[in-house]
Amino acid sequence: DNLLVSKHAVSEDSDNQVAMMQLNRPKALNALSDAVLDDVLHAAHVLDKDPTVRCLILTGSAKAFAAGADISEMKTKNFEDAYGTDMFGHWQELSRLQKPLLAAVSGFCLGGGCEVAMMCDMILCSKSAKFGQPEINLGIIAGGGGTQRLTRAIGKSKSMYMHLTGEFISAEEAYNSGLVAKVFPDDELMDETLKIAKTIASKGVLSVQAAKEAVNAAEELPLQEGLRLERRLFHSLFATKDQKEGMAAFLEKRPADFS
Numbered sequence: 001d002n003l004l005v006s007k008h009a010v011s012e013d014s015d016n017q018v019a020m021m022q023l024n025r026p027k028a029l030n031a032l033s034d035a036v037l038d039d040v041l042h043a044a045h046v047l048d049k050d051p052t053v054r055c056l057i058l059t060g061s062a063k064a065f066a067a068g069a070d071i072s073e074m075k076t077k078n079f080e081d082a083y084g085t086d087m088f089g090h091w092q093e094l095s096r097l098q099k100p101l102l103a104a105v106s107g108f109c110l111g112g113g114c115e116v117a118m119m120c121d122m123i124l125c126s127k128s129a130k131f132g133q134p135e136i137n138l139g140i141i142a143g144g145g146g147t148q149r150l151t152r153a154i155g156k157s158k159s160m161y162m163h164l165t166g167e168f169i170s171a172e173e174a175y176n177s178g179l180v181a182k183v184f185p186d187d188e189l190m191d192e193t194l195k196i197a198k199t200i201a202s203k204g205v206l207s208v209q210a211a212k213e214a215v216n217a218a219e220e221l222p223l224q225e226g227l228r229l230e231r232r233l234f235h236s237l238f239a240t241k242d243q244k245e246g247m248a249a250f251l252e253k254r255p256a257d258f259s
């Protein structure tokens with residue numbers, strides 16, 4: 001009940017699909033309870049292994065992508081519960097999928113919600129989106145990667161400002177800061193996200209996987225290591241049919257038919 005999953009054909013003449021996961025806990029603004037997160041992780045793993053699925057989307061409702069971890073579930077936890085179970089450590093699995101995962105954000109995208117969006121490979125949002133790390137108002141700090149990923153995404157000063165004041169930023173500011181890739185009018189977000197996902201799904205599977213791996217490595221590796229990884233992945237793609245097809249199609253002035 002907490003998650004609706006749908007699949008969308010990439011085109012009429014193809015078996016390839018885009019899979020959409022929609023958080024569905026409207027009464028709590030999609031607060032990420034343990035049950036919600038378990039459903040997301042389970043669905044994401046299944047879809048990641050499904051050979052017909054080429055790209056995944058994670059979205060929420062018009063009012064909220066997700067308003068954070070579930071405060072009522074955390075309220076009574078003590079240090080032993082939190083540290084002893086490595087609370088939220090397993091959320092990171094979402095950032096380790098092989099297939100691209102797009103976050104489509106409307107409304108509130110706060111705390112753990114913002115952190116989950118940042119675990120996705122890119123964030124697309126509507127004009128109503130609001131991003132924030134308001135954990136400071138609860139006497140805690142971000143625990144799902146916010147201090148690290150937001151700082152890498154928008155720089156230290158803006159990230160520090162958001163973590164220390166708890167204030168939200170608008171879609172426009174998120175776009176100008178590089179947190180999101182595109183901003184759309186609210187009623188166009190889902191159609192535009194599907195279009196982007198279908199575009200990605202029409203490319204070669206292995207080149208998409210390699211591009212995702214290389215770009216994500218830029219967040220973790222020193223420059224020389226990242227450049228070397230990129231080059232090795234680039235070299236390895238010369239072993240694929242898609243490289244032969246992509247280059248032949250360009251020279252023959254026809255669309256590529258990637259396998």
Ligand code: CAA
Nearest residue numbers: 027028029031067068069070071072111112134142143144
């Ligand atoms: N956890 C549990 N319930 C939540 C929730 C959350 N994070 N956010 C909202 N809700 C619930 C509210 O309690 C309320 O429930 P009831 O109707 O039963 O009272 C319902 O959702 C609607 O919320 P509001 O009435 O507050 O709606 P609003 O429009 O007035 O305000 C809001 C919206 C500004 C998002 C406000 O709900 C809010 O500030 N939410 C909490 C945001 C937050 O602090 N997030 C960080 C959580 S900690 C975290 O995420 C840790 C981490 O790093 C992993």
